[in-house]
Amino acid sequence: MNSTTRIKLSFMMFLEFFIWGTWFVTLGTFLATNLGASGPETGSVFSTQSWGAIIAPFIIGLIADRYFNAEKILGVLHIVGAILMYQMYNATDISVFYPYALGYMIVYMPTLALVNSVSFNQMEDPEKEFSTIRIWGTLGWIAAGLLISYFFHWDSQESTTAGLLKNTFLMAGIASLVLGLFSFILPKTPPKVSKDEKVTVSDILGLDALKLLKDRNFLIFFVSSILICIPLAFYYQNANLFLSKIGVDNPTGKMTIGQASEVIFLLFIPIFFKKFGFKKTILVGMLAWAVRYILFAYGNAGELSFMLLIGIALHGICYDFFFVSGQIYTNSKAGEKFKSSAQGLITLATYGIGMLIGFMVAGQITEMYKVGGEENWKMIWIIPAGIAFVVFILFALLFNDKTKSETEI
Template sequence: MNSTTRFKLSFMMFLEFFIWGAWFVTLGTFLANNLKASGSETGAVFSTQSWGAIIAPFIVGLIADRYFNAERILGVLHIVGAVLMYQMYNASDVSVFYPYVLGYMILFMPTLALVNSVSFNQMKDPEKEFANIRVFGTIGWIIAGLLISFVFHWDSPEGIQSGLLKNTFLMAGIVSLILGLFSFTLPATPPKVSEGGIKVKDILGLDALKLLKDKNFAIFFISSILICIPLAFYYQNAGLFLADIKVSNPTGKMAIGQVSEALFLLAIPVFFSKYGFKKTILVGMLAWAIRYVLFAYGNADNLSFMLIIGIALHGVCYDFFFVSGQIYTNSKAGEQVKSAAQGIITLATYGVGMLIGFMVAGSITDMYKSGDITNWKMVWIIPAGIAAVVFLLFAVLFNDKTKAEIETKIA
């Protein structure tokens, strides 16, 4: 890969995740303070990510992969997304805001697959080259958070009070427009369709459902859905929680989670080779319970270190469960259904699991909110309990017999 192509792909990844990090982290705070949304309404808004994840395979599989170059549809989706972001910036009520964010997420979620397609198309050895490109996406997310907290101060108590937090949508919209236009300069990635064309069952990954006949994979599959319930609490409430208890520069501090994610990604091969899949994934599950206990009992003063540790555990929570789960899925699937298997897991987690999770998180938040006061201790203790139950079920029911096989796959 020449240096020009490497730069373009790296810049594409940077902008892609800068856009997401620029508004999604502070979304819960914005909804509660600017639009006065209830917990259930906030949950409905966050669930648009799940609807986007469910619909994304159809956009990529039935449209992008069949008729258009990936970089061109990437450009169109981000340009239209910029317009929707501007409408979200102008919205003054959650009922007005919701249709725009739903439309945006239906368009944005497919771009996560498209940027990967554009990147892989230029690589001779994706397993070695992709990580060096993808890391710029994590950097983009981190930079967005640092700008919001330390440069613009939109998430400060004064910024929230004066309504400046809505500027995150304007910033994301501008960068979305830039990426939309920039996408047309990316290397050509033409559609790749077999002579028989793409079938709906291939898009949905239905062939991969036969993996569920394996008891251990079925337990992993169900556990993946269940663990997304506590995950939804973090996405929906963490930013709002930190702002509500008056933690300084909350969005910037949450960027610690992305730094952690990048670092712990490097530790996964070591854990796999030494402890196997079951112990690695159990560490990830346990980390979810521990981080929520830390959130429940920490505060913005003398116990603020507990909140920082909880945020820093994001790398263990995400990488040790989701990334290791992807490796496990890859090891269980045959060559013909590898892509379908990854697709069905993504649909189950970011689609079904998160959809249920946001509904539960919204209801629990409403249950423990009285006026402007939220009982955050209970809001965090409940998902900690859910994560602990999933941990115990997986520990008892999952019988790890594939350690040697997985070690071979990642060696």
């Protein structure tokens, strides 16, 4: 890969995740303070991510893979996204905001696969080259949080009260427009499937990989993946609002510690796999969710603030040790024929079904433990900690990785 192409792909990946990190992290705080949204209403807005994840395969499978270059579709989707983001910036009521958020997630979620397609198309050895491009996405997410907290101060209590948090949508919209226009000068990535070739719904959604569920261990992993997304949804939906309400300074900037740890712990996965095997690695990830929420439940913005920072820093273990190791495990079980469809099935199960259920549960629990407009944060965090611990116990008891193929991934 020449240096010009590398720079283009890195900038593309940086903006892709800069956009998401700019508005999604502070979304829960914005909905509660600017639009006065209830817990269930907030859960509904967050669940637009899940609907986007469910619909995305159809956009990729029926359009991107068959008729148009991936970089051109990426450009069009981000330009449309910029328009929708501007409408979200102008919305003053949750009923007006929701349809724009839904529309935005439907056009944004397919771009996550498109940036990967554009990148892979330029690589001779993706296993070695992709990580050096993908890391710019994490850096983009971190940059967004640092700008919001330490440069613009939009998430300070004074700015939040003044309604300045809505500027995150304007910044995301501008970045989306820039990426949309930039996409048209990205390396050409033509369709991979002939427009005359028949593609079924089963192909698009990866349903052929359902055959893997006949394997008892994979079935247990599959169900566990859905269940662990319930506590995960609590973090996405409530973490920024929680930190803001209890008086933590620069909460969005501090949450970037989670992305930094994600980069670090990603390096430890091969070591854990080699020494402890898949089951113990994924169990550490599950247990980390429970520990993180206990730290949130009993920490505070004063002398126990270190508990909150540790909880944020655990994001690397929570995400990498479960989701990344799970993707590797899925790849090892699928075989050549079902590799792509198996990954699609797991994505549908986690970001689609699992997160959809999770945001609904998180919204209801948050509303249930709200008295006089104030959340009982201890209970709001203890409940997902309990769910994560139950999933941990069930997986530990039911999953058997004694076979050579599962211990030597």
